[in-house]
Amino acid sequence: MTPYPLTTEPIVEPDDAVESALRTANVLALVASVVHITGDPAVLRGPIRPRRLAFNEFDGGLAEEDQTELRRFAFGAVKAFRDRGSETPSPLEGPVVRELMDWLAAAHVDDDYAELFLEEMDLGGNDPRRIDVHSTTPPSVLVIGCGMSGLLAGIRLKEAGIPFEIVEKNDDVGGAWYENTYPGCRVDVANHYYCYSFEPNHGFSEYFSRQPELHTYFRDVMRRHGVDRHVRWRTEVERAEWDEEGLLWRITTRALDGSRSEMTAAAIISAVGQLNRPHIPDIPNLDHFAGPVFHSAQWDSTVDLRGKRVALIGAGASGFQIGPAIVDDVESLLVFQRTAQWMIPNRLYHEAVSAGSRWAMRHLPGYARWYRFLLLWQATDKMLDVVRVDPTWPGLPGSVNALSERFRQRLVQWIEEQIGDNPELMAKVIPDYAPLGKRLLQDDGSWLGCLSQEHVELVREPIVDMEEHAVVTADRRYPADVIVLATGFRANDFLFPMEIVGRGGHSLHDVWNGRPAAYLGITMPDFPNFFLMFGPGTNLAHAGSVIFQSECQMRYIGACLALLARNGGGSVEPTAAAFDDYVERWQNELSQTVWAHPSIGHSWYKAADGCVYVLSPWRLVDYWKMTATPDPTAHIVHPPRAAS
Ligand code: NAP
16 A cells, blocks of 8 residues: 655656755755665765754755755756656665765764664655564454544554454544644644654645644545444443453443443454543632633634633643634633743744645655654654753753753743843743753744734733633633633543453552553553553653654554464463563653653643653653564463363
């Protein structure tokens, strides 16, 4: 199904159209494509070299004239390629690929990372993360949820010929990208990386797509892979219980009309996500408010905000997008922000993908794949050094180490550049905790532009009461017509509200007891053949994309299913020792990060006990290696009942 990545649509445009396209294509990915087209790495050995590839910068720090020179050179090569009939070039030799990688990264890329990036780019079109159980009688699987990871599971299971069904509470695919329809909703991970490695989309219209476009992407992928035929929509899993005798899961589902049904499966993949059960804040008398009140993830599009006094409660990633998107419609906007948020400049955040880049993705061999590499490289692991707490650092809690302090200064400077002439607003928007302590927001100035408007007020005081027509703080009453709760999700209530009962009749929620944990974020002792995607310890707060995480998890789950298939059935689970050891290392690592630092007050990264259970502290490359294949010493594989 995946086209060979170096095969592209033939170029039929005349010279001037090609030249014009190349003018706005990404210059680094363009050079990479030229190396593929010509098979000649000479340009990499010339005098023009990228100087750096920093976060949210994609031109390698090249001077304008150097970029012009590279584009001129590329134009000649692309013309010749067109004139030869746009024939698919031969694959590059390994050393040339490595040379190209280092050139683009403006640094030596370590071998382990290079291996990861090569797999992710998949220049050979082999789709190396497919799963294969090598069996004609593979175990049956129930997948819970058809969001990004449930769909991925469905695709991989289908390719492997594993019988499966997906149960989804909504009536369409996409999970968060189906449910969040609020104005301004868009992804804040670069989209050409925030898509499956085996399903690149060369047609994204923006670098950070809006929700409708992402939803369309997932729907198209689902249909292309025929996964829709395996989904039971508008149905929730209420309960699943492990049957030790039968070595299978007994599952109770409830459809939207309330009807219940029973089913069984040898294995379950829970792909319910972390951010889909709205957190409704405990504001006194919230139900006294007379006007519409709705959560960001349950946007009421029947409410016309034009001419209304809107109170936006909460300004994390969702509120931060909603405010600028509605500000021009409303009569007044009150933003109740309990904690200020750090934001990082990103000039592409609301930008359309350049015409040249879109053209190049379709027509230039390797361009799209190496563009993905550029996104990957600048978003991989470098921020981990920024989040590690140096306990001797004198700048605590504003920063947690020297790098964190440098980063903080850069972010403060970004705020100053925008509103340096407004000290009152500056005082309200500069966070008093270290960068990355909470989710870092992508910003092109729209947030402070919104807050600076005459009819907008940022309120930092806590809400103490709600009246019929007003939000009340300790010292003021703020009249409002509509309340938007952008107050986040119950991220720490993993698998809520399902009841999962493992061996011995123990409920997963009781076992976790507020401290959710899984081996590699995927499996748990006494919950045989139960696999989590996007489970505890797998969210990313130091860059990367959760799609990458899900692909690692699914590859791992596929290998576990292959173990089962080879075993002729039975069950697989981690040993208690492997689980305990992993959890200890995971929590130990997290406890040394800013995310767990006491200076971070409210944050969905933190559970009620102050510990962090949602995040991964690992380098992407390490998680990729840990999940490459199940460690036989860390797993117990029980034989099928008949054989035991
Ligand atoms: P969030 O980051 O948890 O933000 C919730 C906001 O509500 C915060 O400002 C929080 O204040 C405030 N809040 C919560 N309870 C409150 C209360 N009782 N009184 C007053 N304020 C209260 O939630 P989110 O904005 O929905 O984002 C959650 C996550 O979803 C993000 O971090 C991201 O991972 C994902 N997301 C991604 C995108 C994207 O890709 N573009 C967009 C939206 C969301 P405190 O900060 O003080 O707790």
